[in-house]
Amino acid sequence: MVEVNKTVKVGNLIIGGEKKILIAGPCAVDDKIEVIAEKVKAQGAHILRGGAFKPRTDPNSFQGDEIEGLKALKKAGDKVGLPVITEATGIARYKKDGTKINVLESVIEYADIIQLGARSGGQQDFLNNVGYLTHKAGDKPILYKRPLGISIPQYVQSIGFLTQFGNKNIICCLRGEQKAENTTLRYKSDMNQIKTLKEQGFIVIYDPSHTTGDRNLVIEYAKKALEEGADGVMIETHIDPNYEYCGERVCDGMQMILPEELSELKKHLLNGGIRTCK
């Protein structure tokens, strides 16, 4: 039985309590991050997100702004008073010139919450490193996205690698399952697992952006997830989503929404979500 904390504190913010949490920001950190931070804060976001290390399929595509991205994200968060979350894609990576970047240690240094992504999260030794180093860093909170291709019981079991050294500040995140044939979504929605995880005592954040892959569906799925009892949602947001289609920085433009669109979630976030209690 994996034991985690019922609530996670980040500064004054409590995740997993009565208040529903809105995490918003771009897929990848870019030079618009400070404006985005201001705008999502104005729409009630509690946490600023943005990838500095991006897990990409093609090694020749944009891989994130790395350490510079971490610094820019932290600066933007500090400026508007929002904690920041960003992904650690692994323990370390090498640049083409052989320079080594200590990804995990750098993310722990700059981020308030460490995000583990659907592609790298399932690896035991990585989880072991994250568990140990976040514990040493004062049990820094971890948002652990359900890895692709593993069942909910396997996902729950794997959380034990994170908690084994004493860090119980774990936030689960559902972001869609490996794509099934009968859906037009980017992944197959696993919203029905919110309740399963909540019943086992986990905090659950839902990610409608990666699940749907479609900016026209993001708000609808976010609302549904909050109604299903999710403790919050994480939404990819950009002031110019189409910008992310341009040039080398191509990164999930089709699923990012404008900060103003977040206002549609106000009711769901304010009244604690409309719980169905079934």
Ligand code: PEP
């Ligand atoms: C992300 O949230 O930035 C991301 C890469 O998502 P996922 O790991 O769910 O694909």
Ligand code: MN
């Ligand atoms: Mn993305």
